[in-house]
Amino acid sequence: MKGQGMRIRRLVTELRLLPYDPTKVIGFLLCAALAYLILAPVLALLLDTVRVNLRDSATIGIPTGTFTTYFLQRTFLSRVSEVLFWKPFWQTLFVAGAVCGIAIPMGALFAWLVVRTDLPGSKLVSRLMVVPYMIPSWTFAVAWISVFKNRRLGGLAGMLETMGFVPPDWLAYGALPIIVCESLHVFPFAFLLFGNALRSMDSQLEESARVLGASSFTISRRIVLPLLKPALLSSFLLTFSRVLGSFGTPYILGSGVKYYLLPTALYNSYKVGSPGVAAVIACVTVLMGVSLVALDMFFVREYRRFITLGGKGAILRKSPLGGLTLPALFFTLIALGITVLIPLGTLVLTTFMHRPGLFTVENFTLDYWIGATIPAMVGQKGFFLNPDILRSLKNSVWVAGSASLLCGFLGMLVGYVVVRLPKSRVAAYLRQVSFLPYLVPSIGFAAASLSFFAVPRGPIPSLYGSMFLLVLVMSLKYLPFASRSGITAMMQMGNEPEEAARVCGAGWLRRMGRIVLPLQKHALLTGVLLPLISGMKEQSLVIMLATPGTELMTTQILRFIDYGYTQLANATVVGIVGIIFILTLSMERLTGANLATGFASRG
């Protein structure tokens, strides 16, 4: 009896103190929200691999909700497992390996040229090299298909075919183009990672070895290469997780010849096959994603021992290229042309031509931008008048905008609670759960959200087909970055400015309004703008969630490609790239942050 009275009194005290410091309550609410929005969908996905869902129950004749190993057997052991899973699985590994083989040496070479040699204009080169990483990954695939497309797919002919050369299938579709396009997108990662590693490597390390009598070969083998190993491993893992998470490129270049990778196989199973099998494949991608991040973290920890603090900043000595200057410059220009100018140039050019590749005066047109009717496409209008494009633009802005605001706000709250309740269980939980979406490849995350939110749960109706689902999933997928930056920003600020305000007599709302938010303005801006940029080009995450009413620009492109409306697809790509350039530049202007060093988003 007495104990109970005490407990009630303590509760009353807690409640009375609530307006002064509601951190614990906010923390508790956040924990509950993230458990429902992140943990539950992933668990639902796991459950879907062993439980019969509504759509499958009709086909396989087992009642909904029954536990079964049918999907596991079908995916891994049955006669169709080869087509459903194993072939896409091995092809994914093959493509990822090949992309590593191209992108990493390419990135490392240019990093060395820019950082360690006297290559003219190296500053400009290093800025341009990052452009392929800024523009959406599937841009290259869209450009590729406009050039190399052959008769196998319907719609307009590709540029080369129009010019009289019919590209063979192996050049137009499948492994080769996928590998090339993914490499072009991924190599800036390797470039950045190696660039940073080389930049932080003191020339004196090599000079010490030289003073002790080591030859150049010995120096590279014993000093330079071991120090570059972390960059090498990180590029390797990042490339793998990129390929594992990217949907657009294999969809555009592989579907026509039934060359599937795991993301497209998952999509196919979900759209036309069995959702149960899709859940199994999604779980495999989640598992692969988790192990890649675990490996990366292990290596980062392993190599942290390498970081040494010198008395002064690292001294960089640039080796003269001498007679090799011109060839190196020429080579760099060609590479920049292939990675940036040619793909974007092709895309822009095609939107002004009735038949891409036919260079006659009457073939050029503005119809695909401002035409009220397009002769070759019945019922379609030019970019600026096209209702499909305009609606998808509106949807994209709306979804990415709300998602980034929600995400930035959630990230800041997570940061606030984690820093204000250090060492508490709430803080540890929030850190881990808000990081979880990072481990899950986009398409797997979408699959998980779909299996959880597509059916009514208690008071919440089915969200499938609603814009809200897109906003929710997008903001959760980017939460790892937002919460990380929120935690860092709050840590940097520390508790003391707020405590000083408490001592001065300011209540919680006033402290937020007068002290915390003004001090976090900058971080909050970055925390909103980065997800906004990523959201505008997001495709893998939304492809399974978008429905005819909620089409985004990125998914609209795939519809246009499916219909063979090359110029409209390309015009939409150009539109997105333009928006992203403007957003990126204004963010750099506003926050002084450099995208090249800030945000390593994953497929």
Place this chain on the structure above:
Amino acid sequence: MAEIVLKNIRKTFGPSVVAVDDLNLTIQSGSFVSLLGPSGCGKTTTLRMIAGLDTPDGGELYLDGKLLFSESEGCMVPTEKRGMGLVFQSYALWPHMTVAQNVSFGLEMRGMPKEARRKRVQEVLELLHIDTLQNRYPSELSGGQQQRVALARMLAINPDVLLLDEPLSNLDAKLRLEMRTELKRLHQTLKNTILYVTHDQLEAMTLSTHVAVMHNGRILQYAPPLTIYRFPADLTVAAFVGSPPMNFFSRSENEGSDVFRSFLPLFPGLAERVHTVGVRPEDLYLSPTPPLDPWSYPAIFETVLPTGSDWIVSLRVHKRTIFLVLREEPRIKPGEQVWISTRTEKLHLFDTQQKRIESP
């Protein structure tokens, strides 16, 4: 007037870390009390509990007889309502506000009208000689100026209790002396109660009316600074206060036990109880020949560290090093034999419980 009373205050972090252990302390109104101790001894936690930023696990806390916190009563007055001032070690100035805005914030929270606020800010800034800096931002100030603004911000609301958490530790030596003088002057003028947390014994000794020496979450001695220096209640206090530290000779240690035994004839009645004998470096004398004092001991001269005003001498006595402070330069070479001596009343005696034994 503001008297702070802590009764059986306890605070633990996690299952194993006891930060403050059953602490009892009465801080009289108008006094300048220092909490002195090594880092991690619980002094900052104590200060934060008084401010209300940390909640004790148990015990009671009073300000002028009014209950601020009680575990059994379920009472906890929030920081915002305590009306105390607290200066942080990092100053915690708000970087997005000017000096004047920083200082005026607390007044604003109390609903003071604008004109009155402006006057009060001016007054406080003048008191601290920084009235020319009104419109600067914290990043445009030097460390010493930031320190003054942090003080001004808390003094503006004219708190009865001013809490200072290692406020001088980020300043260089010259500024530190200047600010110490400033703090003492302010205390003499404003007469509010000040609780000062520091690990610097010189600060605690020079500023305070009372010093509380803390160790492992407990208060070992609470007394005026000179009492602490002259009559340390405890072996730990004796070892912590004083620089260079007191020399100890203990019954249990091998190297010192011969020296220890040589002291015993000086206090025959206590010979059984005494476990450790301590003597401050400045209470030891040095002579090249055996002196006539009641106690002396041979030693080997090792080296000398001249500080300018004093000479700190290190000597080898039975394989261990002891320190002396001399006011004059010693005329002895390293390796030479010398004799050390002291007067009986300069010896500090401690029992097996490490407690001070009052000499008869």
